[in-house]
Amino acid sequence: MAEVRLVDIVKNYGAFTAVDHVSLTIADGEFVALVGPSGCGKTTSLNLVAGLIEQTAGDIFIGDRRVNGLDPKDRDIAMVFQNYALYPNKTVFKNLAFPLKMRKLPRADIDRKVRAAAKVLDIEHLLERRPRELSGGQQQRVALGRALVRDPRAFLMDEPLSNLDAKLRGQMRAELKRFHQDLHATVIYVTHDQLEAVTMADRMAVMNGGKLQQYDTPARVFSNPVNIFVAGFVGSPAMNLLYGLMEGANRVGRDGWAVELSAENAGRAARATGREVVLGARHSTIALHREHVAGAVPGRVYTVEPTGDVTFVHVRVAQTIVVVSVAPSVMLAIDDPVWLGFDQNKLHLFDGTTGDAL
Amino acid sequence: MRARVHGDRGWGIARVVFLALLTLFTLLPMVWMLLTSMKTQFAASQYPPEWWPRNVTFEQYFILLSPANETGREFLRYMFNSLWVSFATTVLSVMVAVPAAYAFSRFRFPGRNLLFYSVLLRNMFPAVVFLMPLFILMRWLHLVNTELSLILTYLTFGLPLSIWLLKGFYDNIPAQLEQAARIDGATRFQAFIQIVMPLSSPGIIATAIYSFILAWNEYVYALTFLNDKSKLTLPVGLQRFFTEYTTNWPGLMAASFITSVPVVVLFLVLQKYFVRALTEGAVKA
Amino acid sequence: MSVSTAAREPNVFARIVRHRADYLYIAPALGVMLLVIGYPIYDTIYLSFFNTPPSLAMADKIFVGTDNYVRILTSEAFLDVTINTLIWTAFSTFFAFALGLGAALALDRQFVGRGLLRGILLIPYVISAVAAAYIWRWLYHSDFGVIGALAVASGITDRPINFLDNVDTSLPSLIVVNVWKEFSFAMIMMLAGLQTVPEQLHRAAQVDGAGVFQRFWHITMPHLKGVTLVTVLLLLVANLNSFTIPWIMTAGGPAGSSDIWITAIYQLAFERIRFGVASAYSVILFVVMMSMGYFYVRALTGKDEATPG
Ligand SMILES: Nc1ncnc2c1ncn2[C@@H]1O[C@H](COP(=O)(O)OP(=O)(O)O)[C@@H](O)[C@H]1O
Numbered sequence: 001m002a003e004v005r006l007v008d009i010v011k012n013y014g015a016f017t018a019v020d021h022v023s024l025t026i027a028d029g030e031f032v033a034l035v036g037p038s039g040c041g042k043t044t045s046l047n048l049v050a051g052l053i054e055q056t057a058g059d060i061f062i063g064d065r066r067v068n069g070l071d072p073k074d075r076d077i078a079m080v081f082q083n084y085a086l087y088p089n090k091t092v093f094k095n096l097a098f099p100l101k102m103r104k105l106p107r108a109d110i111d112r113k114v115r116a117a118a119k120v121l122d123i124e125h126l127l128e129r130r131p132r133e134l135s136g137g138q139q140q141r142v143a144l145g146r147a148l149v150r151d152p153r154a155f156l157m158d159e160p161l162s163n164l165d166a167k168l169r170g171q172m173r174a175e176l177k178r179f180h181q182d183l184h185a186t187v188i189y190v191t192h193d194q195l196e197a198v199t200m201a202d203r204m205a206v207m208n209g210g211k212l213q214q215y216d217t218p219a220r221v222f223s224n225p226v227n228i229f230v231a232g233f234v235g236s237p238a239m240n241l242l243y244g245l246m247e248g249a250n251r252v253g254r255d256g257w258a259v260e261l262s263a264e265n266a267g268r269a270a271r272a273t274g275r276e277v278v279l280g281a282r283h284s285t286i287a288l289h290r291e292h293v294a295g296a297v298p299g300r301v302y303t304v305e306p307t308g309d310v311t312f313v314h315v316r317v318a319q320t321i322v323v324v325s326v327a328p329s330v331m332l333a334i335d336d337p338v339w340l341g342f343d344q345n346k347l348h349l350f351d352g353t354t355g356d357a358l
Numbered sequence: 359m360r361a362r363v364h365g366d367r368g369w370g371i372a373r374v375v376f377l378a379l380l381t382l383f384t385l386l387p388m389v390w391m392l393l394t395s396m397k398t399q400f401a402a403s404q405y406p407p408e409w410w411p412r413n414v415t416f417e418q419y420f421i422l423l424s425p426a427n428e429t430g431r432e433f434l435r436y437m438f439n440s441l442w443v444s445f446a447t448t449v450l451s452v453m454v455a456v457p458a459a460y461a462f463s464r465f466r467f468p469g470r471n472l473l474f475y476s477v478l479l480r481n482m483f484p485a486v487v488f489l490m491p492l493f494i495l496m497r498w499l500h501l502v503n504t505e506l507s508l509i510l511t512y513l514t515f516g517l518p519l520s521i522w523l524l525k526g527f528y529d530n531i532p533a534q535l536e537q538a539a540r541i542d543g544a545t546r547f548q549a550f551i552q553i554v555m556p557l558s559s560p561g562i563i564a565t566a567i568y569s570f571i572l573a574w575n576e577y578v579y580a581l582t583f584l585n586d587k588s589k590l591t592l593p594v595g596l597q598r599f600f601t602e603y604t605t606n607w608p609g610l611m612a613a614s615f616i617t618s619v620p621v622v623v624l625f626l627v628l629q630k631y632f633v634r635a636l637t638e639g640a641v642k643a
Numbered sequence: 644m645s646v647s648t649a650a651r652e653p654n655v656f657a658r659i660v661r662h663r664a665d666y667l668y669i670a671p672a673l674g675v676m677l678l679v680i681g682y683p684i685y686d687t688i689y690l691s692f693f694n695t696p697p698s699l700a701m702a703d704k705i706f707v708g709t710d711n712y713v714r715i716l717t718s719e720a721f722l723d724v725t726i727n728t729l730i731w732t733a734f735s736t737f738f739a740f741a742l743g744l745g746a747a748l749a750l751d752r753q754f755v756g757r758g759l760l761r762g763i764l765l766i767p768y769v770i771s772a773v774a775a776a777y778i779w780r781w782l783y784h785s786d787f788g789v790i791g792a793l794a795v796a797s798g799i800t801d802r803p804i805n806f807l808d809n810v811d812t813s814l815p816s817l818i819v820v821n822v823w824k825e826f827s828f829a830m831i832m833m834l835a836g837l838q839t840v841p842e843q844l845h846r847a848a849q850v851d852g853a854g855v856f857q858r859f860w861h862i863t864m865p866h867l868k869g870v871t872l873v874t875v876l877l878l879l880v881a882n883l884n885s886f887t888i889p890w891i892m893t894a895g896g897p898a899g900s901s902d903i904w905i906t907a908i909y910q911l912a913f914e915r916i917r918f919g920v921a922s923a924y925s926v927i928l929f930v931v932m933m934s935m936g937y938f939y940v941r942a943l944t945g946k947d948e949a950t951p952g
């Protein structure tokens with residue numbers, strides 16, 4: 001296994017920049033998730049590391065080797081594709097054997113390694129089948145197996161779970177994590193599902209519009225998002241964002257709502273470049289009151305979503321919907337008047353002009 | 359193929375009658391060819407005709423297929439020429455069409471659409487319009503009276519459809535398969551040969567039969583480019599039979615039958631590929 | 644190489660250079676096509692302005708401007724040949740398509756022997772036109788032809804008809820052969836088209852009380868529009884280009900009664916060795932074909948626009 005390093009990578013398609021000056025170091029044995037909305041350049045970044053496409057500018061290192069211009073076959077990496085990319089005309093055995101055959105291993109070694117990988121993934125009984133005779137989950141395992149049979153320097157995975165149903169996805173998440181720990185593998189894992197990133201990755205790299213937004217542990221990305229985009233992208237339900245204006249030194253508000261800021265928060269808000277300041281609050285940090293409470297913001301219940309262990313209440317505050325979680329025992333009706341209390345210690349503040357955290 | 363909803367009974371009967379008549383229309387001329395080929399020349403020249411040969415004879419077939427006599431030697435030579443020209447055309451067609459179709463499917467180079475459709479436009483050109491300039495060109499290249507002149511020409515007949523058809527196949531093969539292969543250690547070329555080619559083999563077979571049948575049946579270029587008796591292909595050779603043995607209808611029918619056998623067998627065995635070759639472009643929804 | 648759609652780059656030249664390796668793949672195809680199509684087109688147009696010597700020593704050709712065109716377009720024979728060509732093309736196309744569509748509709752359901760029947764009906768299409776022409780010449784034979792004999796036997800006529808050697812019957816007789824040869828092409832095209840008609844629509848219409856004919860008109864036909872267009876165009880082109888059947892069966896005769904453009908051009912070029920005039924003739928035909936080619940590509944690409952990707 002090896003470290004993978006992207007240094008100031010740019011990829012242009014004509015006049016369009018798909019990857020915009022991205023620098024990223026994935027430590028040896030680290031599991032890094034590359035997340036971001038569709039079209040933000042995740043696949044492009046991964047393909048650049050794989051050598052399937054060539055960067056416009058920048059350097060890529062795998063281990064201590066600079067791999068610019070090197071063919072994929074010479075980069076010694078393994079990749080798992082979103083739709084598995086199993087060779088339809090080959091049996092499972094031959095699919096798994098293909099990377100070894102290409103490397104001209106002796107027949108006996110190939111046989112041994114394929115069977116070992118099949119055993120690990122519990123697909124030994126499928127070896128003579130063809131891909132179309134397998135279920136989605138089984139195909140997924142074969143795709144993984146094809147990456148596992150050799151010891152590559154890094155594993156690249158492009159949304160490998162997105163074609164599975166929810167239950168299987170949860171199961172495979174656990175298995176992938178386990179597999180990473182057992183192998184101490186370097187993994188770059190692309191997903192648009194922030195939950196996958198948060199649950200599996202050692203660190204996550206959040207991308208948007210070809211640019212790297214934040215690269216940190218899931219916990220820190222969750223607790224300290226660097227900008228409005230990351231705040232809105234990570235966490236489910238997403239962080240509530242209230243777009244307001246400074247009204248005096250320690251008050252943020254807009255058409256019908258206003259929040260008094262603590263002294264510390266007021267100090268942060270003062271650093272904003274303009275009057276626009278965005279308040280961010282996770283659902284669990286907002287208190288829901290049924291009567292007027294000093295400093296609380298008034299709103300009306302829009303909908304109620306019970307999920308079993310927790311109930312999400314969507315509250316309409318002026319033009320915005322704020323999602324608050326409450327205990328399932330709390331009974332609320334649509335249009336009930338409620339008051340929201342924000343925890344000043346857990347409030348996020350963003351510069352409304354630049355989008356950056358304050 | 360579907361189990362169609364049942365229509366009225368009357369339509370059902372009309373359908374059967376129509377199909378029966380159509381089948382007779384299709385088959386009777388060929389049946390008559392076969393019957394005639396098994397008659398003596400005398401029996402064939404009767405009025406009213408001998409509806410069923412009274413003395414079945416395979417004499418004509420023996421003459422045509424036996425190297426022991428002049429006619430047989432000539433006929434076998436034509437057959438060999440036809441085989442050689444058709445085979446070479448087929449192999450070359452596949453070799454030229456495969457990379458072109460692959461490029462049209464995978465790459466986005468400038469002029470791609472323009473080139474693609476101008477290749478297709480070849481379908482619109484009457485063979486005879488090209489006959490004169492090609493004749494001049496072949497004379498200039500000293501290719502008149504050579505099989506190469508025909509192979510080169512036939513190549514372009516089959517290419518547009520072959521490229522169109524194969525492009526459809528490559529469009530349906532995910533690029534990720536090749537990417538996977540390259541990551542698994544294949545070069546771009548190996549990825550193509552080992553992964554993409556086998557997946558497009560139905561298309562390659564369809565292309566090959568189509569080119570073969572086209573070349574086997576072609577007449578007007580063979581008529582114009584070849585005049586050396588030993589170089590003729592079957593369709594032109596047939597005509598020589600006709601002019602030299604004017605009254606020998608059983609012989610001509612036997613020769614026509616033998617000429618048709620290879621393509622009909624090839625077609626019947628590989629029917630679904632051939633049908634696919636013809637219909638692909640038009641109904642691609 | 645680049646996969647998927649490239650963003651438009653301002654400089655076409657730069658893009659061409661960037662993609663130069665891609666062109667290697669199509670180079671053989673393009674090379675052959677250019678040599679065997681591009682050059683002849685140019686040469687045909689060029690020659691159409693010259694008077695060429697029968698020796699075909701092209702150095703001795705004489706520039707005559709548009710004389711060849713004027714000669715063709717004002718000659719009386721041209722009008723006759725054009726009328727023959729129109730009759731030949733229109734009737735062949737119409738009957739081949741009608742029979743083909745009928746056969747396709749009749750075959751568009753599952754029954755034992757369906758594949759075999761389709762195969763049998765396709766045999767005339769796959770055999771060589773030369774063989775087909777000789778088979779029918781024999782069927783039409785003035786003395787021993789089976790069709791004439793059948794006509795007499797069934798009392799339609801009292802003497803065998805001379806189909807091919809008669810100015811009134813030669814062209815229609817040829818059209819029958821042509822239809823025999825190519826109707827099954829229309830059949831498989833339409834059959835393939837019918838496969839795209841959703842079965843549910845038929846069931847829904849039947850539930851709504853539509854009869855066989857109403858279903859055909861309101862459900863089947865609209866789905867077949869695209870295939871019909873392409874099939875008819877291809878038939879028109881094939882028929883405008885037919886050479887083998889008319890040439891072998893009548894060579895345009897008797898008295899030019901079955902002469903069509905293609906056979907006329909061939910005679911001019913290779914029997915009277917007048918390449919210049921024949922070239923001009925070709926160019927005229929060529930213009931007609933190109934306008935049909937335009938619709939052909941339109942018909943094919945129109946569908947691409949409807950379903951991108
Ligand atoms: N070959 C290409 N040509 C032009 N644009 C491309 C190409 N490949 C990707 N793109 C564009 O680059 C952007 C990033 O794509 P991608 O990396 O696939 O996104 P994702 O994050 O969903 O994986 C998209 O806007 C896409 O349209």
Ligand SMILES: [Mg+2]
Pocket residue numbers: 039042043044
């Ligand atoms: Mg992607």
